[in-house]
Amino acid sequence: MSILALMIPITIGLASFFLFFFFWAVKKDQFDDLVTPAHSVLLDDENLLIENNNKQDQQQENI
């Protein structure tokens, strides 16, 4: 049963990694607008709306 002492930390570590990844995604605006990116991916590359979105947010962060 000593294998449990190894397995349990590993599972928790793995889960924590995904949790951390989720937090990162939330902080990076990934869940703020779930509709527009699905459409703007179809637009031509220049002047992508989503790009502008990000630019603006970065500007805000800089302020």
Add this chain to the structure above:
Amino acid sequence: MDTTPELFEQESDDIWDYLDSSSFRSQFTSEESPSKIRFYIEGVRCSKCLAKIESARNQYPDILNTSMDMSRNILTVESSPEGRVAPFIGKLSDLGFVPHPIQTKKDHSEVQKKENRSMLLKMGIAAFCTGNLMTFSTSLYAGVSGSIGRYFEWISFLFFLPILVFSAKPFYTSLWASLKEKKPSVDLPIVGAVLIGFFLSTYHLIIHNGDIYFDSLAVLVLLLLASRYFLKRIQQSFMSSSFFLPFLNQDKVNLWNPKTNSSIPIPLESLVVDQLIALYKGQKLPADGILTSNGLTNSQVYLNNALLTGESLPVKTAVGEMVFAGSELESDFAVISVTATGQETRLGSLFEKMEEEILHRTPLISLTDRLAQNFTYLILTVGLLFFALYSFVDIGEAIRRSLALVILACPCALALATPLTQSLSLLKAAKSGFIIKRAEALERIHQVTSVAFDKTGTLTFGQFKFVDWILRSPSQLEKQIVLSLEHNSKHPIAKALKNELIGVAPIKELVSNAEEKLGLGVSGQFDGNLFELKSLSHSNVAQNDPAHTAIGLYKNGELQLGVSLGDRLRPESKKIVSLLAKLKIQPFLVSGDSRETVQSVGQNLGLKSNQIFGEASPEAKLKFVKKNHKTMMVGDGANDAAALAASFVGVAVKGSMEASLSAADVYLGNSGVQPIADLVLLSRDTMKVIKRNLVFSLIYNVAGATAALLGFVNPLVAAVLMPISSFCVLSSSLYGTSFLRSLSKKQFEEEA
């Protein structure tokens, strides 16, 4: 400025010009980014729309950047510091994306963003902990025991702590808020189950004997968080009442100097009582006042008061009469002596009244909350009774079973399914073009017993238009004669006729000696005959509807044919009114228009005379909806705004003023009143599904509670039963909302 008639023509065609005024900018942009304006924008649903907006943007060098958030229908427009946004917005409006400026000061989007993120983080933590918890509790159920079992139980405890302290926080705060108002919501049994479950399980863990419920409680919290987050996101995607600020589309007024017969523009803010202002065609009055002059040409002054009073016809106004802010000048020129400005005007007081009504709305205690409240009391009573009786048998077992009762009786399925059903319905509604601002409105619509319709602009088109020919249709030549006669006339009738005959090739000089006599119509010579267009004084007038104006074309004094003009009913209005009656909802017509007109329109709609109220002032409308509780008010103008805010459910139709949008619960994005019936059917369906879920959830809870009292329940049973019941109500909601909708739609079509 000169006052020759030519110069009267200098009207501002661009209705969006006000977007570039300094007073607008000061109210609608924030200090940090004065060049950014945000719009609530209708009709952006696909990638094509996005591409259209983008290519439109590239045509206007003044627009530096646009960003569209389709999940909330918000377009942010950034212009160069001195750049103009009006042309770009006008273009968008032409493309069919109706923009409404959002006042940034009351905009909560940043706060919302933060709330959403914290909600997401809470869900993330809850999911993480629940997932891990499950692995350990599954092994426990599978039979792990001894010292390893002890460890597993303690690990479960540790994983439950973040859920209890962090993830379940929204439930504590909303329970606290509802308790402060002494109206315990569905959060009470939820929080009760979570807290009691936690303490009971911890106690059992310490004494190393008894049931542990951490896994079931964790799943409960996670599912509830998810369903609430879903509803919240959907409600956020619709406009909020605080978005809109009633704004008179003007920031400069023309101050009139009677000595020099000229006008100079001054800022609206500096306008004071007793000053004279000049008004040109198409402009809206910025203040209340008295008409003092109609210009040097002595032409008639026509004002369109539709927004203020609901009158469909432009009103002929004589010198010396009172005129009110918000009216639009249809004729060429007028001079007004100001008697009241800003908040003091009639329009200002209407807006004030509307805001007051919005503030004093009584919140609805939802069916779910009411039921949960009663159910909680019932469970508490049963629990206490059981405890009192059973404590004589075995005090330890009595505590254990009565606490298990509280955990098992938690109406979680209920708390889960209601928000989900509501969000599905709201989404469905938004897809068919009507926007329901709050889920609460669905329940309100269900309770509505009567509907009060505004007339002008709601049931009718709200424009003075051609209705029909009387006697016979004109020949091509007669059409040309009519056009030629009306060519120089600025009268509303001339405007309506010219609009109707737009395809007819005009021949300007067809009629010679054309002249217009004030109040008598127009006349002219053609081919040696005298043609006249004047009011139809013949007995044939009897055929004509009193809501409409009739004029006749006379040849040498002999009536050739007549034209009926007026504000036309929308084609679907009558159908909707009769359908509502079938749905056991009493329709009323409450309009500010003249009594005869309203009476005749009402009769056309098939209403009885006790359902028709003409000459209703905005105050009378307000009184009407207050007196008739559970009335749905449907309207569009400033005169409806206060009534919309005060009514049980306020519905603003397409093309409404910003004030009405802000006051209403529901906004119909498709023109006309057709969606009213759909709205009623939708709310009935939604409530049907919610009620079905309630019944199911209650049966489950009663069964669970009985089992708990009899001592049959252990954590494994709870862990299995809870997800099953949740799954049942979830599938019932998903199935119910799509199936019932299509069914009732079919019925609706068959009936129609």
